[in-house]
Amino acid sequence: MNVEIQYNNDIYLDPIVTSITWSGDSKQAFRKLELQLSNTTNGKEPTVSIEKGKLLKFSKDSEELFRGVIFSHSIQADGNMSVTAYDENIYLTKNVDTKKFTNMTASSIIKQLCNDFGISFGSIEDTGYVFPKLIMRNKTLWDMMNTTLTETNKQIGRRFILFSKEGKLQLIERKRNVVEWSLQNGFNILNASSSESIEDVRNQVKVISGDHEDQPISTVVENQTLINNYGLMQHIEESDVDQNSSQVQQLANQLLKDLSKVNEEAEIEALGNEEVIAGSVIHVSETMTNLTGNYHISTDTHTFQDKVHRMRLKVENLS
Numbered sequence: 001m002n003v004e005i006q007y008n009n010d011i012y013l014d015p016i017v018t019s020i021t022w023s024g025d026s027k028q029a030f031r032k033l034e035l036q037l038s039n040t041t042n043g044k045e046p047t048v049s050i051e052k053g054k055l056l057k058f059s060k061d062s063e064e065l066f067r068g069v070i071f072s073h074s075i076q077a078d079g080n081m082s083v084t085a086y087d088e089n090i091y092l093t094k095n096v097d098t099k100k101f102t103n104m105t106a107s108s109i110i111k112q113l114c115n116d117f118g119i120s121f122g123s124i125e126d127t128g129y130v131f132p133k134l135i136m137r138n139k140t141l142w143d144m145m146n147t148t149l150t151e152t153n154k155q156i157g158r159r160f161i162l163f164s165k166e167g168k169l170q171l172i173e174r175k176r177n178v179v180e181w182s183l184q185n186g187f188n189i190l191n192a193s194s195s196e197s198i199e200d201v202r203n204q205v206k207v208i209s210g211d212h213e214d215q216p217i218s219t220v221v222e223n224q225t226l227i228n229n230y231g232l233m234q235h236i237e238e239s240d241v242d243q244n245s246s247q248v249q250q251l252a253n254q255l256l257k258d259l260s261k262v263n264e265e266a267e268i269e270a271l272g273n274e275e276v277i278a279g280s281v282i283h284v285s286e287t288m289t290n291l292t293g294n295y296h297i298s299t300d301t302h303t304f305q306d307k308v309h310r311m312r313l314k315v316e317n318l319s
Helices: 088-092 106-117 141-156 224-230 245-259
Strands: 003-007 017-025 032-038 055-060 063-075 080-087 096-105 121-124 130-140 160-165 168-173 178-184 189-197 204-209 218-222 234-239 263-271 281-286 291-305 308-317
Touching: 003 017, 032 055, 063 088, 080 088, 088 141, 088 160, 088 168, 096 106, 096 141, 106 121, 106 130, 106 141, 106 168, 130 141, 141 160, 141 245, 189 281, 204 245, 218 245, 234 245, 263 281, 263 291
Parallel strands: 121 168, 178 281, 204 234
Antiparallel strands: 003 055, 017 032, 017 291, 032 080, 055 063, 063 080, 096 130, 160 168, 189 263, 204 218, 263 308, 281 291, 291 308
């Protein structure tokens, strides 16, 4: 395992790095890199002067895994130092604006926001659903983008993920972000636990179109089997989007499909694979916890220490 940490495009920190933690959360805009350094040779002064705002790159076996900006660091009297960097998507959370969008898809909105704020982007997949009108007030760029993707999923059932690659924003449909690798007990799983809950289950959905105050368009859909099993649990959705009756019905049906699923979550500790990160989908086979099939990775934490790569994952059932 050949790991490289490049600082400011010209200094390799590998000789003084003692551990690396690389992590992400599918609900957050950015991934994080945390370094522990032994940053002294004489015990009196730092070997390398680390500055906030400088670029940090992390590669394994010559493949770049992370590119980001140093946001904080701390050092102790013995030279032990901590450095924290975030990938370029951190800037999606640092800019706030108010915007109105008309007859645009989520993907076109994301491109427009990137152009408006000088954010580099790469592959942005077409999200399909067109918003007749969408108003965002005092929201971060991340909240705007995430809202459009969430509303797209509510309407047409397609889930997309945003991530940064080589300093550029990317958008891909989640179902295509499958890692061709399996987690199996007795092979690469070190430990696992699982749980199931109906805390967030809703078996009846009522949707009201928010742009029809005088004569609101509304509909109610239900899953009678789940009502019989768990009791009535209703979700209400007041849509701010200008929608006709068929769109309101479509939204209600999709919400019921998404909200009526029993939540399955699991935590897995395994030997590391750098492709297995939050937002991707992986196959799991673990008999004791009854984890069998494809699961969405919601969070990941990868550690690299003493030439050993381990990872801790939270996974949940696909929905």
